[in-house]
Amino acid sequence: MEQLQELVMIMNSLANTRYTSLCLKVVGIILIVSSLLDFITLSIPLKLSQTSWQLQFVNNVVDRGIVPLIGIVLFLIGWWITNTQLEEVPRKNHIDRRFPFLVFAVVLGMCYLAVIPIHLSNINDIRRTALVKINRQAEESEARIQSEYSQIQKFLSAPQSSTKVTEALRQTDQILNSSQELSEEQRLQLEQNRRRLEDYKKYVTQPGLLEEDLAGMQSRLDAAKLEKITEANLESIKQGVRIGLNSLLLSIAYSVLGWFGLKNVIKAKTKSRASVQ
Template identity: 30%
Template sequence: MQSSPVYSSFTALALKIAGLIMILYYLLDCIITAIPYNPLQITWQVGFTTLLVERGLTPMVGIALLFAGYRLDNPGAASMADQKPAIQDLRFWALLLSTLLGLIFLLLVPFHFNNIRLQSDGALKQINSRASQAVSRIDAQRPQIEAQLKDPRGVAQLKQQIEKLDQAIESGQIPPEQLPQAKANRQLLDSITKDPTKAINQQVEEAKNKILAEKLEVEKRTKTEALKSQSRIGLNSLLLAIGYGLIGWTGLRSLLSSSAGRSKV
């Protein structure tokens, strides 16, 4: 059972329009998303590259729909070329765009790898800088704390805090879930009053170890995210480059050879 020529013509037109809209949608989306235009910022470059790759399949589908529409419109055609020159054929520009996109996605692979490396290095430097500043603040506060503890008034205040804490624990004013922390604070205050220097050194070292542990955790997470971005965007960009390159190169060669052969007739 053959389909009606009217429906075939309408289907071909719908495929052409859908394909063209998908191509234009991708191009306009990239242009609008690039605003504000800051090509010298690594963050902008990484974000724009990610957008190009993540939505890079859209124009490929559009090109496929466009060619399907042309094929359905001319089912008996032996080649892609018709009576008009190739440069006036919409398929020629679609294939040219495919070739250009293939080149762009191929160049994006090393470009994105390098940008992620630079971004990761910058983030690691900031992490190390913040950790060093935190450790420096702790070291700077140590003499002040020691001076306060050597002052009789500071010792008296500590003893008052211990007495208030003991009263709160004995009277049940502290909730059960906060009781272990309260007892730990009680022991800390008691150790400070007995041997201030040793207690302060211990607390300083614990604070430094906590900062270093957090720094290592953030560094590990940053490196993992960088590796994931390099692998995902890099490999996807390479696949898109291969796909667009094959479509564009083989299509242009077929279209131009058909046009050249027809011109000799």
Template identity: 30%
Template sequence: MQPTVSSFLTPLALKTAGAVLILSSLIDLIFMLWLPPENLVLEGNRWWLYATSQLVDRGLLPLVGIAFVVAGDWIAIVSTEDGGERGNTWRIGTFSLASLLGLIFILIIPFQVITTNDFKAQDLTKISEEATQIKQGIEGNLQQINALSKDKVKEQIAAIDKEIASGQAQGERLANLQLNKLLLTDPKKFAQKSDQNLQVQRQKREAQVNTRMLQTGVRTSLASFLLAIAYITIGWTGLRRVLR
């Protein structure tokens, strides 16, 4: 069969597009790891967790690129009399890259699960310690109020009422003044309300940590597992056929 422009151009276009996808995704990943967002604090294992998450998020583009290269090679084989390019060096390289990426994505799964659980425990411990410090601060305020004389308490309440009546206190400042007044007028009620608010905020933060770590661990692990299956299937199948 005489080669046509289409039979020559189509595999070339697919291979070129595939190579560009593979290289551009790798370059993008390198720059993301080299220049992470400034608002992220990446120390120790947190950098590796960020790196694996970024790798999984960008794992589809190299897969598409490899698929384009393989599809272009197949079209070249079936559309030309000589079966396309006879050299297998680049084919071995392509399938070896797919196998390597598949192995990397497999190894990411246990690392992701273990690391997210460690960070979850650290964040929950930090929340507990901060809640304890806040509670100790509240107890210290109560002790200070109990040590004040009645005249001093009345004087502070009058100053608070005056500032509230002036209408200048708004938003967070007004809320703080009302809490301070409650502390002076009814310390026991203030302690109960503060403890309730503290428990609500603690539960909210713990729920956020659990949700965030669950999404990070499960989503990344599942995506990594699917990518690993795809890469290993292409890589190992291709190597077996090329090397036999």
């Protein structure tokens, strides 16, 4: 009776072990297939010639790179349980079930290693494009400031500029304070003109103030340009380091798992052939 109970316990244990092994294999395969479908979906539509598409695709693939790794590991654990705990002997001339998963790991390892220089090159291209855009915007702003400065200088150098400013201010205030109906756009335009005339009046009474304002605007423009350049450089460094290091770690993990696994498979195959002979 005791022997029967022990036999039942052993059978239950084997059944549980077999179930655990099957679950690990199934979950591992599902994770691998799901990640492959995810990678394919992320690549659609293909725009291989576009740097921005390459950058986004590599970011997504690296961020999801741990999923197939977990799937491969789960399958290998399930295989190990089947072939060690259950002591199942592989059939002769039968391909080791680990082989395609280990080859897949090696391929992914090489892919993640290959995308590192490509990603860094794309990051550098985007950084250069951003810097060109920042410099162009700064040049346009500087040209606009210089144009306004020249207009003000021309106005101030004209005869009776103070009288003209005072008269223009008086007329503007008269329109704003009158009962005349004005649209919102007209009122905003008049208020903007009035502020500009007030600035002209200050420049007439204080000739050195124009140069001070010009220097202040130029200083703020240079500070804003420097801030944008710093942000662009910092963002490119962050992206390069994050994706580059993650891709390198994934490459190492996949390569170690794949190469050592294939080495064990070949070693086991060699031992099996030697024992048969």
